[in-house]
Amino acid sequence: MSLTVAVTGPTGEIGGSLIDALEASEAVGAVRGMARRPFDPVAAGWRKATYQRGDILDRGHLTALFEGADVAVHLAFAIFGDREETRRINLEGSRNAFEAAVDAGVERLVYASSVAAYGFHPDNPQPLTEETPALGSPSFYYSAQKAELEEALDEILAGSELDAYVFRPCIVAGPRATMLIEQTVGAARLGDPVPLLRRHVLERIPLLKPILPDAGVPLQLVHHDDVATAMAAAVEGRGQPGAYNLAGFGEIGVADIAAALGWRSVRVPRPALGAGSAIAGRLSFVNPQLEWATALATPVIMDTTKARSLLGWKPRFDAAETLLQTAVSARESGFLD
Ligand SMILES: NC(=O)c1ccc[n+]([C@@H]2O[C@H](COP(=O)([O-])OP(=O)(O)OC[C@H]3O[C@@H](n4cnc5c(N)ncnc54)[C@H](OP(=O)(O)O)[C@@H]3O)[C@@H](O)[C@H]2O)c1
Structure with a gap:
């Protein structure tokens, strides 16, 4: 197996670790990454992975990125911003990415949704399993968009042969994710x-x-390297398609x-x-x-049994260690000055 993997948003907090995991995967032969900023893949130490500038709002850029790929990974997103600003990139851009992946005939799509897709409802079961409907919270733009996109993904994939892995990480942290x-x-x-x-x-x-x-209110954290190993397992086609909660052990x-x-x-x-x-x-x-x-304001604690049992996912870092590494990195980079 020598997979060609195309990734939107490889320069973000999760993307950097995912590219490292794909570089290390024997099943992966080539990786293409695309985001808007100028970025030097050689200086970043990428060997299998190349980089092209492009925008997920431009369907032609996505077509070029996904052409001939076996697996598409969609990470590009605007996490912070106002409703309207984020709506265009997140909803229109992600729909573009899902449709382009179907049109390109990739075998698998790996998409980073979020715990926020469930919504912050006081009557949510605790802990949440993947069986809980992803309803979102209408008053919180990010949560509402993540829920809307999971629904859009189901609609776009209906009738296609494409296998989709949808990850719902809690807050991602670690030295590269501050x-x-x-x-x-x-x-x-x-x-x-x-x-x-x-x-x-x-x-x-x-x-x-x-x-x-x-x-x-208890919070879960997941280390960016642990998110990357789960996504790399999906890229390789381990387990089965579907939704997967991701959180490290423990709470802070x-x-x-x-x-x-x-x-x-x-x-x-x-x-x-x-x-x-x-x-x-x-x-x-x-x-x-x-x-x-x-x-x-509302606890949302997830059960991660499914990722552990089906993907063989073993997160290396618990919430306390992840927080410590994040704080050390933020301090070293002068962010707390
Ligand atoms: N970080 C977390 O705590 C967390 C938790 C749960 C789920 N997630 C989800 O995981 C995914 C990745 O998150 P992240 O933390 O890695 O985000 P991030 O650090 O903000 O990175 C976002 C990436 O998307 C790219 N991007 C943004 N707009 C784009 C556009 N219009 N066209 C092309 N590329 C674009 C950015 O590069 P350019 O700006 O250069 O284009 C960057 O590479 C998102 O869907 C996020 O919602 C994140």
């Missing part, structure tokens, strides 16, 4: 009346360090994130944060990122 920390720092600085002053004195006066509100909370950043946290009652997220939803025209508060 989005969690960046967003936490960004949120803490939102509403900060004197951000410049604070930044200068932050390290010297501990009392001025941010205090995160902790409603005691906001207090753990605060401690990893050298900050403090204060316990708040859960309804207060829930109400805060409802207000945040209404205020999202001021800052759309506030909709992400929804993700911290």
Whole structure:
């Protein structure tokens, strides 16, 4: 077996680790990656993988990317932004990618959905298995788009021979995926009346360090390298097509994130944060990122038995280790200064 694999979004937090895993896979002969930014695959150490610039909003770019490929992997997405901005890339672009994969006649499609596809509903079963319908949360653009896309994928694939693997990772973190920390720092600085002053004195006066509100909601984390091994298994055609939850062992909370950043946290009652997220939803025209508060207000813990048993997935890092590696990387890259 010498598979040719075409990947949208190989330069992102998950993409880098996935390319490394595909480079290491004996079943993979060639990899093509496509995203919009200039990127040097040789400088990144890619040997099997090549890179071409292109946009998933351009159907011709996708046709060229997927032509002759055995497997298509769709990672390209706009995670942050407002509803309208993200809608075009995420919905129109992903539909383009799904349709182009069918038209190109690839054998398998691997798509990164998200835990957010389930939606943040208080009556969700805990833990969530893949049997739970992916209904999304209408008040949270990212969740609503992920749910809509899973439905679109089913429609587009109906009647085709293509096998689809749909992954639903929880928050992805690790040294190459510091989005969690960046967003936490960004949120803490939102509403900060004197951000410049604070930044200068932050390290010297501990009392001025941010205090995160902790409603005691447990969170799962998955390391980017562990997401990559699950996706590489799907690329190789292990297990069977379908939806797979991905999360490392263990859970963390906001207090753990605060401690990893050298900050403090204060316990708040859960309804207060829930109400805060409802207000945040209404205020999202001021800052759309506030909709992400929804993700911290309702527990969504996933069961990952299916990926372990069908794909033979063995995540190497638990939530605590993944958080530690993420915080170290964010600190080393100066993000917390
Ligand atoms: N990170 C997480 O915590 C997490 C958790 C669950 C699920 N996921 C899902 O996993 C997937 C990948 O996430 P990620 O964390 O790797 O995202 P990321 O770091 O934001 O990377 C996004 C990738 O998509 C590319 N891209 C964006 N718009 C594009 C366009 N119009 N045309 C072509 N390429 C485009 C970006 O490159 P350019 O900007 O250069 O084009 C980049 O390579 C997404 O679907 C995301 O929703 C992520």
